Each structure stands twice: as C-alpha cells, then as structure tokens.
Amino acid sequence: MAQLAEIADAGATAPSLPQRIVLARGWTRRAIAFCAGAAGALALAPFDFIPAMFATLTVAVWLIDGAAESENSNRFALAPILSAAGAGWWLGFGYFVAGLWWMGAAMLVEADQFAWALPLAVFGLPAVLALFPAAGFAAARLLWSTGGARVFALAAGLGAAEWLRGHLFTGFPWNDFGMTLAGAGPLAQTASLVGLYGLDILAIVIFAAPATLIDRRPRGAGRINWTMLGATVLAVLMLAYGAFRLGANETEYVEGVTLRLMQPNLPQDAKFRPENGEWILRRYLALSEGATEARPSGLAGVTHLIWPESAFPYVLSNHPEAVTAIARALKGGMLLTGAARAEGEGGGRRGRIFNSIEALQGETILAFYDKVHLVPFGEYLPLEELLRPLGINHLVPGIWDRGAGPRLLAAPGLPPIAPLICYEAIFSGETIQPGAAERPRLFLNVTNDGWFGHTTGPYQHLAQARLRAIEEGLPMIRVANTGVSAIIDAYGRMLQSLPLGQEGVIDGRLPKEAASTAFALHGALAFPLLLAAATALALLGAARR
16 A cells, blocks of 8 residues: 555554545445545636645545555556546546536436436436546556556546547547636646647646645655645646746737627526527627727627527528528628528428628628537437437427538638537637648637526636637637627637626627637647656656656
C-alpha cells in the first residue's frame, strides 16, 4: 500500500484525514469518491471556485493509493486495477451528476413526452460518462508509484480518458477537468498554446500535486518536494504568460462594421410551435428595431443584425412574407440568423432539413451554413432503428440532416466566418475545417440554451465558447435565445454581454483577430507531447522507486 497506509499500519493511533481516505473501504470509499467528484463541479462556471478542484484531484490520488495492495504488489494485478477503476467511476459519477444535472431541465420542456427520461438525463448519462474517469484511474494505477511521480501517472491516465471522452461516439467534451482553468483569469490563456486537452493534463498536475505534501520522505532524501515545486512553477509560468498576453494585446476593432445582437428570451415551449410564427417574427422585429441608449436611432446605421439559433418555427425561405418584412426593417443592412433550411421537394421521399445559419440581404439569402455536429438524442437519435420502435424519440421536433460543409460562411461586409451552431462550440480543434484554403477571422456562435432554463448549463456553454476564442485567437460573436449573448475578443475577454433570462439587444463593434496562436498552427501536437511527457515522468518515478 502507499506511504500513508504504511504509516497507519505501523501503529499510528489517530490516522489523519488523508490516511482515512487511503484506508477507506466499501461504501465509505465510494461515498468519499462521489463527494470529492461532486465538489469539483464548484470549480466550473458559473461558480468558478477554483480551490474546489484541489479537493477533487488530491482525493483522487489518495483513492488510487488505497487501491494498491502493497508497495511491492504487481502493478498488473487485477484487483488493484479494478479497485482504482471503481474509485474513478464513483468520483466521475459525482462530478457529472453535480456538473450536468441541468440536462434534466430539457426533459421538462415537453414534459408530457419526455418527463419519463428525467432520471436518465440526471443520473443515466453521468453513469455512462463516469466510465471514462474509471478507465483513467485504471490506466494511472498501471503507472503508479509511491512518490510524487504518481501525480503524473494520474495526469497521463485521466488526461487520456478526457481526450477519449471528447472523441468517441461523436464525443462529449463537456466540463473537462481543464475547464477549471478556463475560469481562472490569465491561466486560461495557456489554451492558446495547448488547447483544451493540453489544459486537462496541466490542470490535473497542478490540482493533484498537493496530495504529495503529506508524503513521508525516504530516509536520507532531501526535503524538497519536487512534484509540488514543479506544479507551483508551472502555475506561476502559466499565470505570467497569461498576464503578459492580455497586457500586451489591447482589443482592436474592424472598421466599418456595426453590430446589433438580438436576444429575445423566447419561452422554449413556444419556440417550435408553427402557429406562433407570426407572433415570433413581430417580437424579433420589435426588439431589433428598438432604440437603446447606445443607439437611439434603432437599426439605422447597423450593418449586421444577428438573431439566435432556430429563430423561426418554420422554414424561412418558404415564407416570402416574412422575408419581405425582414428586408423592410433592415433598410439595406444584413441579417445573420439561425433558421431551418430545406433542400429538395420531397416527392416520393421527404426533403432534407438542416439546422442552419442564413445570411439575408434585401429579400435574398446570400449564403448559408448547415450544422455538421448534431446533438445526439437532441437533433438525431443514435441507434434509431432500435430505439424508435420502443417509443424513444429525440427532443427537437422534426428529422434533421447533417451538413456536409464547408465550414466557412462568407457574408458581405464581414471577415470570413467560422460558424458554430450551439453544441459545435464545445469541440476543441474542430471549430475550423482542416486544410481550408482561407483561415476564418471570426467565430459566429448562434445557440438556443432555452432548453436548460436558469441553470448552470448555459454558463458552462459560454465558458467553452470563450475558450475556443482563446485557442484559435479569433473573436466570437455569440447570440443566444435566452442568453448569455456576448461580444468576445480574440483573447477571450467579454466586451459586452446580456445576462441569462433577459431580452434585449447588444450594440457593438467587431473585434479584430489576433495573430495565429501556437494551438491554431500546431494544435495537433500539443496533447500527445504533454501526454508522452506525463507518462515518461510517471515511469521514471516508478523505476527510481
């Protein structure tokens, strides 16, 4: 067993809290893991209580310490690996229940159809996602040692598991451990070097390192805790880099572009009812044309008006009267809006329907983008042939098709746009099409977080969108049905925003892009290099022991 257990076995009369965690068994051990994981959710948006993650990952180290049968036990023995995996599952289950409980709110929008699925959203999905930290703990146990290098074993195992969670089965990289640093001020700027998955590994090292503070030093060894020192130096360097990057780069703006972002705060249960179409359009136009303190003349002088995802309960191009009303209001300006887009006449087979962004000027749709990364169980049903006969359906009405790209939207008067519809903003390294002939200079994120009400979900979604801006060095215009809508510069600074649950508009200017970041240029290399470094340090520590 690890060093703490050795101390207790040697006759310590009053085991400390860390020793109790190491020696815990049965349901006590499971409860400790669950509570430690749940505490970590406090480190995420909107709370951003960063110290909470120290508790989560420090306890993670001690739980894996307790999975070892003895210091000299075979690292490939099945029992300790399963014990570590069990602790990882319970920690992950607590983390995801506390961090993703808000998904249950979507099941209550049309409660008559989906209320039965509430327990699956609140507990079932976290139970499945917890398999990833379970695998990460098991992998870490294979690299485990009794010294400070075991922190790097955890970083390698859990970091690899987070990468897999973001890629397997279309991926779900929501609330990665690295997102703790996204709300930590200048520390978030390191994403411009290593991206989200690199942040995962760095965050695990930093937040797990305090577990080594109570390690008993081998006889004759120096008093320096090299792991804790290294983690401290790493955090200081990240802080210094972030402070320098923010201090050296002020926000600059694109000339000739005047934006108005409209946040309607439309009730979700009304949004997809076709009979509400005329009322919804009147509401949008009234809000968009309204005078504000910043712009008393309303839409006059606005070059680009932006509306949120799925703005209409119908296919806009099939309603020329709506297009005419919009053109009359814009007075020559341009509208960028979320909309359903139809393709094909149907005939013997249905036409195709896409969740899209459309650019309108006058009565002409000049350009469009079709959503590529659809939401599983939201916009499409995985294993449809198996599940639909059981009465299981996806949340969003209709049958949606996946767009084929390209992931670039050209709108006159704006730089080349990388469009992101809702869920697409959470995928690090996938927001810009690889090998594109032209690099985008702007993110446009339209979303409808109204499914999740006044919960933590919309704030977490915003935090991930901000991190994409930092990673790629591109400004982001974010327009959400219920909020949070914002203008974000290329360094992740929130320049203007509208709170969750408030209707209104944002009048602002378009920030310029930053110089291409290291992640934008070489992002594919950052994670494997950090993973290899963490693995090598873990193996080196194990060999020295």
